[in-house]
Amino acid sequence: MPESEQKLIHTFSALADIGQEVAHKYNFHEMIRTSFHLLLGSLAIMRGGIARYSRFGHELNFLAVRGLGDDFPVSASIDPADEREFLTAGMSAIEASQAKMLIFFQRYQPFVEKRGIELIIPMIVHDELVGLVMLGEKASGEPFNSADRAIVQAMARHIGVGIYQRNLLAELERKAEQNRRLYEEMRLTYADTVKSFAAAIDYKDKYTEGHSVRVGKYSELIAKSLGWSDERVEGVAVAGYLHDVGKLTVEKRIINSPTRINAKESAELSKHPVVGYDILLPIHHPYTDVPLAAKYHHERLDGRGYPDGLKDDQIPYIAKIVNLADSFDAMTTNRPYKARRPAHEVIEDLQRNSGKQFAPELVTAMFEGMLDELEGGSEDKSFRRLLGREYMEAEGIIPMLRNALNGINATGPLTLVASE
Amino acid sequence: MSNSAQAEIRREGETAVVYANEYLNKITGEKIERECRDKIAQGCSRLLVSFRDTEIVNSIGISILLGVIDAASGANAEVVFTDVNPDTAHLFETLGLSRHARIVTA
Structure with missing residues (x-):
């Protein structure tokens, strides 16, 4: 089988698998880990990480990392200006050399450079930044070409959807919990009102x-x-x-x-x-x-x-x-x-x-x-x-x-x- | 003896021998990487991964092998992939794994 054909089949299998993974995995962390393996394995990328972004704390939390070293921060803050930059860039892969203007990059530059991060891909779903994918060099030592970037962007999009779905679910759970508490408070208020009524009746x-x-x-x-x-x-x-x-x-x-x-x-x-x-x-x-x-x-x-x-x-x-x-x-x-x-x-x-x-x-x-x-x-x-x-x-x-x-x-x- | 539910790893002197089988291609294959790191920490200087019972290696398998390579490179340990069928050897070559591990075909 020609080299390019075998590589293409391998990569597209990973792309198909990641879609299935995001659609059918109920365990969020297992979905992230599996997707991360598929992403790295598709192009044999030596190192990288997937981080989820919290809009409220403007913070990135790494959910999966490989080869970034023990000193790599598990969470990192993002400046609102960077968030705007990422949203403007869309889901295009940003070369590390082009990312130096980002406040985020400047803050974590030693880590990023030390670990040879080459690409940063913002994960954006419904105009919302949900996370970042960072990728280091390929095992082949070759730079990422445009086809490679298209592949990792597509895979990052899938993972982003998985994170977005998880965020929605978490929001629903939070609201359900809020409603449960509200109901409990109303129930207590009702009980207190009833007791007050009873006291009023008895007072007479x-x-x-x-x-x-x-x-x-x-x-x-x-x-x-x-x-x-x-x-x-x-x-x-x-x-x-x-x-x-x-x-x-x-x-x-x-x-x-x-x-x-x-x-x-x-x-x-x-x-x-x-x-x-x-x-x-x-x-x-x-x-x-x-x-x-x-x-x-x-x-x-x-x-x-x-x-x-x-x-x-x-x-x-x-x-x-x-x-x-x-x-x-x-x-x-x-x-x-x-x-x-x-x-x-x-x-x-x-x-x-x-x-x-x-x-x-x-x-x-x-x-x-x-x-x-x-x-x-x-x-x-x-x-x-x-x-x-x-x-x-x-x-x-x-x-x-x-x-x-x-x-x-x-x-x-x-x-x-x-x-x- | 190997089976698809469990990875088998044994130690022979300074060499740890890992039978990849189909276990490698699933998320549970992360255990192979962990075991390899353990064996290196215990003093193994050579990781020998046998593909005797492995027909194909998917992207998860490639990622886990990269983890094995990463574990070995931190300790200057050698990684050898043995009993590799020609198609898999070709894939390893194409993806550049052969730059980090010696490949011995079946």
Whole structure:
């Protein structure tokens, strides 16, 4: 085979390989190393380097080098004036002898000359400098001719595209990370806003201070015990925090009445679920059903609740959770007209009303959560914190919870009994 | 014995013998260059690269051989390419590798 033909085939194979390499390699650094070998091997170039350019730091970082010596700088700064020169020159290979006017070259001249760099090729993609290729002498000792320059320019263009793609990907990843952080901040802001609302609601009712916050926490504990995802647990907690938002429109005198309220006042107070729904509906919540939880948290499985007297499956599930959490807190805290009930009574009440007022699987989930905490199966001490240690650890509570769980599970879906 | 998945390098006195095989033509062939540098650091003054099982050498292979030459030149070690088939020998000649390494054809 004639010499020129063999060389041509060898060089064009390298050119084809480099195109494939840039298009199909997912590992950026391996793509650069392979491309670098193909570039050097195509014309048997003894030494050189590929550097990526950072526009922000005006800095070149060498990604692959061969034969440049240990003292060659791994990164080098580029003057903005040089960047403009490179952009003006386009992707033409610059002979080292012609590059002496560049500030960059003057700064690194000793290294460049010592290592016999002959060509500098700016890699420009979409009018953006993405890096430089530096090439030393060929093994043959012959100078680079115009065909050689065309070959290395074409290969450098491919590598430049690979770097450009990588830069785009890095930018996308950076923006995605930025968005993730922004979302997290918004989520925290939303959570803080919700808690502030809950505090505002509770502030109005001096006898049930902290009620909304506790209902939020109990709702969260029930959902956790059901094994729900973190996001759904958060949604339920928010529904709990905001369930009484409608009370903001109820007269303070009615809410804070030290005695049982009359029928008219009771009718006024009973509007708070619908008012709460109307307040919450226009808000774009990151979680679904928050307004529905407010509207239906006083519904009962047996249809004797309000405002709409819904039954079992008609009641949104989130409202059933908040209903249980709300009732549990009402029973376990002191009210102006009623002292808090002892733990065993509360357990009995929940068991008795399971399937009538409360969904049995939710009562089960709550009991399991309490039992798990009492028996040390969970590191979460939320029930103790909310109810007080003495209250939670009252004598006989653990066997009572176990019996209650057996009772609920043995009778099966109590909702059916209730509906009969 | 050689195979395409692994480069074989052994030392015979001051000579390191490398069996290039097809491994040379892939990015993993960088290991050959590293091993050669190690052997030179250990005192080898002669690197003998055998192309007994190598049919063709592509651009990656040429680059890796240039790395071997670079490693040797820094330590004044000799590089010999042996068992080279005529086409590959011709390519080495054309690209100028014969200026830096002795070529012994098969």
